[in-house]
Amino acid sequence: xxxIQASGQDSVxxxxxxxAVFAGLIAFGLFFLVVxxxxxxxxxxxxxxxxxxxxxxxxxxxxxxxxxxxxxxITPSRERAKLAKSKVSAAARADxxxxxxxxxxxxxxxxxxxxxxxxxxxxLINFAATGQWAFQSGVQGSLKYVDNFGIQILIYVMLAWxxxxxxGLAGLLDLGYVAFxxxxxxxxxxxxxxxxxSFWLLLPMxxxxxxxxxxxxxxxxxxxRGDYLAIVTLAFGEIIxxxxxxxxxxxxxxxxxxxxxxxxxxxxxxxTGPTGFAAxxxxxxxxxxxxxxxxxxxxxxxxxxxxxxxxxRRMPIGRAWEALREDEIAxxxxxxxxxxxxxxxxATGAMFGGFAGSFFAxxxxxxxxxxxxxxxxxxxxxxxxxxxxxxxxxxxxAAAVMIGGTELLRELEFLKLIFGNDFTPExxxxxxxxxxxxxxxxxxxxxxxxxxEPSAFLHERKMISSExxxxxxx
Amino acid sequence: xxxxQPLPKSGALLSIENVETYYGNIRALSGVSVHADAGEIxxxxxANGAGKSTLMMTIFGMPRARTGxxxxxxxxxxxxxxxxxxxxxxxxxPEGRRIFPRMTVQENLQMGASLDNLEFxxxxxxxxxxxxxxxxxxxxxxxGTLSGGEQQMLAIGRALMARPRLLLLDxxxxxxxxxxxxxxxxxxxxxxxxxxxxxxxxxxNAFGALKLADRGYVMVNGIVTMSGSSKDLLANPxxxxxxxxxxxx
Numbered sequence: 001x002x003x004i005q006a007s008g009q010d011s012v013x014x015x016x017x018x019x020a021v022f023a024g025l026i027a028f029g030l031f032f033l034v035v036x037x038x039x040x041x042x043x044x045x046x047x048x049x050x051x052x053x054x055x056x057x058x059x060x061x062x063x064x065x066x067x068x069x070x071x072x073x074i075t076p077s078r079e080r081a082k083l084a085k086s087k088v089s090a091a092a093r094a095d096x097x098x099x100x101x102x103x104x105x106x107x108x109x110x111x112x113x114x115x116x117x118x119x120x121x122x123x124l125i126n127f128a129a130t131g132q133w134a135f136q137s138g139v140q141g142s143l144k145y146v147d148n149f150g151i152q153i154l155i156y157v158m159l160a161w162x163x164x165x166x167x168g169l170a171g172l173l174d175l176g177y178v179a180f181x182x183x184x185x186x187x188x189x190x191x192x193x194x195x196x197x198s199f200w201l202l203l204p205m206x207x208x209x210x211x212x213x214x215x216x217x218x219x220x221x222x223x224x225r226g227d228y229l230a231i232v233t234l235a236f237g238e239i240i241x242x243x244x245x246x247x248x249x250x251x252x253x254x255x256x257x258x259x260x261x262x263x264x265x266x267x268x269x270x271x272t273g274p275t276g277f278a279a280x281x282x283x284x285x286x287x288x289x290x291x292x293x294x295x296x297x298x299x300x301x302x303x304x305x306x307x308x309x310x311x312x313r314r315m316p317i318g319r320a321w322e323a324l325r326e327d328e329i330a331x332x333x334x335x336x337x338x339x340x341x342x343x344x345x346x347a348t349g350a351m352f353g354g355f356a357g358s359f360f361a362x363x364x365x366x367x368x369x370x371x372x373x374x375x376x377x378x379x380x381x382x383x384x385x386x387x388x389x390x391x392x393x394x395x396x397x398a399a400a401v402m403i404g405g406t407e408l409l410r411e412l413e414f415l416k417l418i419f420g421n422d423f424t425p426e427x428x429x430x431x432x433x434x435x436x437x438x439x440x441x442x443x444x445x446x447x448x449x450x451x452x453e454p455s456a457f458l459h460e461r462k463m464i465s466s467e468x469x470x471x472x473x474x
Numbered sequence: 475x476x477x478x479q480p481l482p483k484s485g486a487l488l489s490i491e492n493v494e495t496y497y498g499n500i501r502a503l504s505g506v507s508v509h510a511d512a513g514e515i516x517x518x519x520x521a522n523g524a525g526k527s528t529l530m531m532t533i534f535g536m537p538r539a540r541t542g543x544x545x546x547x548x549x550x551x552x553x554x555x556x557x558x559x560x561x562x563x564x565x566x567x568p569e570g571r572r573i574f575p576r577m578t579v580q581e582n583l584q585m586g587a588s589l590d591n592l593e594f595x596x597x598x599x600x601x602x603x604x605x606x607x608x609x610x611x612x613x614x615x616x617x618g619t620l621s622g623g624e625q626q627m628l629a630i631g632r633a634l635m636a637r638p639r640l641l642l643l644d645x646x647x648x649x650x651x652x653x654x655x656x657x658x659x660x661x662x663x664x665x666x667x668x669x670x671x672x673x674x675x676x677x678x679n680a681f682g683a684l685k686l687a688d689r690g691y692v693m694v695n696g697i698v699t700m701s702g703s704s705k706d707l708l709a710n711p712x713x714x715x716x717x718x719x720x721x722x723x
Contacts, residue, residue, distance in 0.1 A: 316588055323574050323585050330572035333534050334636065335560030335589045454578045454614065 016072035024064035031059045104393055111299060114150055115292045118142040143288050148407050150295045151363065155356055157399040158302040160383040161392060162352030165309060167381065168390035169318065170345035171325025173230040175377055176217070176237025180210040180350040182244060182372035184357020189257040189367045190250065199263035203358050210354025211347040213240075218346035222339055225328070237377055244369040256368025263362045265293055294363050301359060305352045306392050312348070313455045321345050322390075386440050388447025397448050398440075406433055486545070487512040487672050488533070488564075488640055493542035495525075495532045502528040503696045505542075510640070510674050515666050517675040517683040517704070519717060520693035526676040527569045529693070530644050533674075534559055534566065546640070561589060565638035567629040567646060575618030579609055582617050582628055586635030594637065602631040605661045623654035630658070634665070640672045641665075647679045655679065659686050680717035684708050692717075 036056040042048050110117070119142045163177045184206040191197050191205070221232050244251050251257065262270055270277045270290040277293075278285045312318035320341045323331045332338055361367050383402055387395030406429045440448070489509035495502050502525050510516040520526050532539050533546075535556045544552045551559050565586075574582050583602065587595045603610040606627040612620060617628060626646055633641055643662070647655040659682055665671050677683035684690050684704040692700040692713060700713065707713050 316591060319581070319585060319588070322577060326574035326576060327572050329536065330568065330574065331585075332536070332556040333560055333566050333568060334585055334632070335557050337555075337557045452576050452616075454581060454616075 012076060013072055016068050019071045020064040020068035023067035024060050027060045027063035028056070031056055035059055100393075107396075115142065115146045115295050118145045118150075143291055146288070146291045146295050148410075149404055151291070151298055152407060153400050153403045154295070154298040154302050155360060156380065156383060156403045157396050158298065158305050158356045159353060159380045160387065160395045160399050161302065161305040161309060162349050162356065163380050164349075164384050164387075164390065164392070164395055165312075165321070165352070166345050166349035167384050168395075169309075169313070169325065170321040170342065172221075172342065172345060173226060173233070174346075174349070175230045175234040175374075175381065176240075177233075177349070177353055177380055178372045178374070178377040179217075179237040179240035180213060180353030181357040181360065181376070182240050182369075183210045183213050183350075184354030184359075185361040185367045185371070186244065186251065186257070186357075187354065188358035188361040189260045192261045192361075193257060193259065196261075199261070199358070199362050203355060206358035207351040207354040210357065211351040214346040214348075214350025215343050217350075218343040222342055234374070234377075237372075237374060241369050241372050244372070251369075254369060256366055256370070258366045260361050260365045260367065262290065262365065263294070263297065294359075298356075298359055298363075301355055305355075308348075308352075309392060317341070317344060319455070382437060386437060386447055388444075388449040388451075390452055391447065391449035394447050394449030402433065402436065405436065406430075485512075485548070486510065487547055488674065489545045490529070490533070491543045491545065493529070493532060493539040493544065495528055495537055495539050497528075497537065501696060503532065503539075506693075506696070506698055507542075508691055508698065508701075510672055512639075512672055513666070513670045514689065515662070515673040515675060515687040517677055517687035517690045518693055519677055519680040519683055519690060521678070521717075524693045525696040526678075526693055527644055528696075530566065530569075530642050530674070530676050533564065533642065560636070563589075563637060563639040564642065565633035565636040565640070566642035567626070567633045567644060569644040571625045571629040573617040573620075573625050573628050573632065576616060578614050578616055579612050579620070579628060580614065582632050583609075583635050586632035589636050595635070598635050598637065602634055605634075605665070606631055623650050623658075626650060626654075626658060630661070638671065640674065642674045642676075644676045645678060646675070647677065647682060655682060662686060680713070681708075 036052060038050045038052055039047055040050050122142055122145075159177070159181060162180075163174065166172050166174045166177070187206040187209045188199070188202045191202050192199070197205075217233065217236050221229050224232060245253050247253075264270070265277060268277050268280055269275065270293065272278065272285050277283075277289050283289070309318075313322070320331065320336050321344075323334075323336065324338060324341050324345075328338060331341070360371070364371075379402070383398045384395055386402065387393075387398035409429045409432065486509040489507075491507050493506045494504055506525075506529060508516070508518065508529070518526050518529065528537075531537065533544055533551075535551075535554060539552055542552070543550055546559075546562055546564060549562070551562065574585060577585070583599055584592060584595065587593075587598060608624055609627055609631055612624060617625065620628060626648075630643065630646060633643075646658050646662075650658070662673055662675070663686055666673055673687075675683055675687060684707055687704050689702065690704050690707045691698050692707065700707065700710065702710075708718070
């Protein structure tokens, strides 16, 4: 027995070695000219060929060793894990599901107390360092964490949840989602600066405008699917951005719209004046209240998106979206009007994009076409795909990892100690973003939460699951 | 048509009149006329690529007939949108089953009942489970993880959930074990006998289909070449030579 195992291990190493040599050869072929040689200018301005065999060797070695480690250790251990997972009983699976519910409830509670938790922790750190309670410093210091991490991540969570309705539920690949974000942002920016309308009036209006644009986009693409749909939606996103740049009379073009009014709390503005928030509640003046208010506002909007998604999934329209994603022809022959189903998916998804957009405008106080480039659409879509299409929790995790991770890279000043003073971690953000995506796609090809949770159960679930094991009749 | 058992005749429920269907410029059906009376089981047999499935999908307007008419219950449905055709209570178990793979058996059946907003779901699902007890065992399992036979049962069950007046079945026996085919055919017969459901059955398995049906049509290259009672067709030497000899189950 032990012999068999040992020889099996040997053959794994042999195979891994073969693959490593092969990978090394490919890397050598690929990088021989690209890395091995470099054209440079010498003092006389002549072009000379610099040979870089050392660097080439490093490239080849990284490819070979990486392949070896992957083939010899990672792949077998993943297969073992898969085997072990398939043996897990139904009871254990149910346990895991209840654990998941507990974790998500805990996460939700954490989101609600997050700003105050940050303030408390910073005050404690300050206390430990200086030995005196200075609550105000904790409040000021928390600004960065509430704003850069909390609000920033939640905006993307909301956008990804909104896009999830279109891509994850209805299966319509939309590469121009940022257009609706832009419509929402400009709706608020322009209507508030020109007509002085309040945020709370314009928030639903921005959603309605974006939904209307969703329908406008929906009509021409009704007959398209997959790649063709993706191309047209991509073009739509670019058209909106180009209109924003070139329609200078209204949008002020690349200068953008500035001085956008802030949101108010039931009519109480976040200003320093006597009618402002701080004065009304007898608090010292600080910018942090507005940030905390914005945090709760976006948290509320994001949770609204999630709630609507969960509710819709259990309603005929949500069910129709999911069926549409699975099989359009079967849908139609079951009497589902695919035209209205698609249009409602586009409109609903776009509406949440519009809400997020108007929030964005109120938060920044400034909007310009720069904020609505294709990369934004790509990031939002990447979050949806990484999270596992259709899964709200998976998407939230993906947004936290992707956006939080790139924000975190701004903080990694200590890397300068390792890589020298020339090293700027910010420059590597997108590289790491891409790397993280590759890792997730290798490790979990269907996203963080790849399994679709059914929206209808028969209550005799336990009885049924024991009967799964019954095989071989009929 | 069955002589032993008189059926309530209210004219043809479905009648396809002189229909021609094209895929681009290629003619798939030429001058096809087929009808099914209320309460009948009618089968359309033919080889691969004869146009059987095309005819079935033409009833649903996917693709549309370029010439000719499709009449259902006295209404011209040739140009009607597909989802409205389905609302006239024509249900189908299409070629390739087309169940929703990531949705559970229950959700699939609910999709079938979406015309009535699940109003009769509990009642109808019981009937489907009586017909196919296997589906009840699998109720919370995803459609895509079912075996081929179970998926076929699910496709038929989903069609029945729509409370159809006319049931279109496209090759329910394709790729299934003989025992399961027998079970499914028995289930179809039982449905027809107990509820008077009209069934239009497209099959390659000519022997089984003709045994089951009251009448049959034979299609070759998009043209109906023969028609008649199942008994006559089963006895017809041409049909026997082309579809039955050596192919018997």
